Amino acid sequence: MKIICNLVLLTATFFLASCGDDDAIYSPKPRGYFRIDFPEKKYQTYTSTCPYTFEIPAYSRMAADAHAGAEPCWTNLEFPQFRATLHLSYKAVNGNVAQYLEDSHMLANEHQKKASGLDEVVVLRDSARVFGLFFDITGNSASSVQFYLTDSTRHFLRGALYFNCMPNSDSLKVVVDFLKKDILHLINTTAWKTPERASTRQSK
Numbered sequence: 001m002k003i004i005c006n007l008v009l010l011t012a013t014f015f016l017a018s019c020g021d022d023d024a025i026y027s028p029k030p031r032g033y034f035r036i037d038f039p040e041k042k043y044q045t046y047t048s049t050c051p052y053t054f055e056i057p058a059y060s061r062m063a064a065d066a067h068a069g070a071e072p073c074w075t076n077l078e079f080p081q082f083r084a085t086l087h088l089s090y091k092a093v094n095g096n097v098a099q100y101l102e103d104s105h106m107l108a109n110e111h112q113k114k115a116s117g118l119d120e121v122v123v124l125r126d127s128a129r130v131f132g133l134f135f136d137i138t139g140n141s142a143s144s145v146q147f148y149l150t151d152s153t154r155h156f157l158r159g160a161l162y163f164n165c166m167p168n169s170d171s172l173k174v175v176v177d178f179l180k181k182d183i184l185h186l187i188n189t190t191a192w193k194t195p196e197r198a199s200t201r202q203s204k
Contacts, residue, residue: 038178039081043185050075050090052157055189057182065089077186082175083164086145086183091156100156104148107160108135123149123187130190136180144176145183155192159183 043055046062050073056062059081065074073090091100108118121134132149145161161179163172 036174041181043189045189048073048075051092051155051193051195052090053191053193054186056186060182077159079179082179084175084179085162085164086179086186087160087162089158091158093150093152093154093156097150097152097156100150100158101148104133104146104158108137108146123147125188128191130187130192132187134184134187144172145180147183147187149187149190151192157190159186 039057039059042058044058045053046056047053048062052073056077057079059079061078061080063076063078064070065076065087071089071091075088077086077088079085093100117138119136119138121136123130123132123134125131129151130149131152132147135146137144137146143160143162146159148156148158150156161176161183163175
């Protein structure tokens with residue numbers, strides 16, 4: 001009789017446990033991503049023979065654009081740790097700044113097809129004669145940050161950030177936010193070089 005009671009009790013225990021499982025609600029765990037250790041933000045001045053200068057992060061490197069059709073002063077600001085590159089293209093303005101502005105808006109708007117949003121932030125630095133727009137593109141677009149800078153009369157500089165991987169806003173967001181601060185720092189430190197004036201001699 002004792003054995004039978006134990007069996008009945010054991011059966012009832014399993015029955016109650018199974019009933020509790022039926023009532024339980026399970027949800028899939030969110031996808032995990034590798035932890036990223038970000039370097040300390042330190043900047044250094046970048047200057048070259050090109051007519052612009054700005055500050056770049058110490059953990060980045062500047063390389064000439066090696067693609068076919070690249071023009072002088074087209075450079076790539078590379079972030080090897082994050083497999084990201086800020087492509088910088090410079091154009092001299094000769095009464096055609098309106099065309100450059102239109103092209104920049106068109107290139108930024110092309111990414112709206114896969115983006116979930118696009119915000120435009122005005123750049124206005126009167127003292128340095130640096131004006132432009134910063135495009136903050138959200139979602140799974142190929143380029144998440146773009147901008148252009150100009151003095152409206154002589155210089156035009158455009159930048160576009162790309163990653164060497166499939167765009168995934170969930171996994172890249174923290175990196176984009178980190179690099180976005182570096183790009184804004186570049187914008188805020190951009191200066192145009194003033195051409196040296198050749199001295200002239202007055203003849204008698």
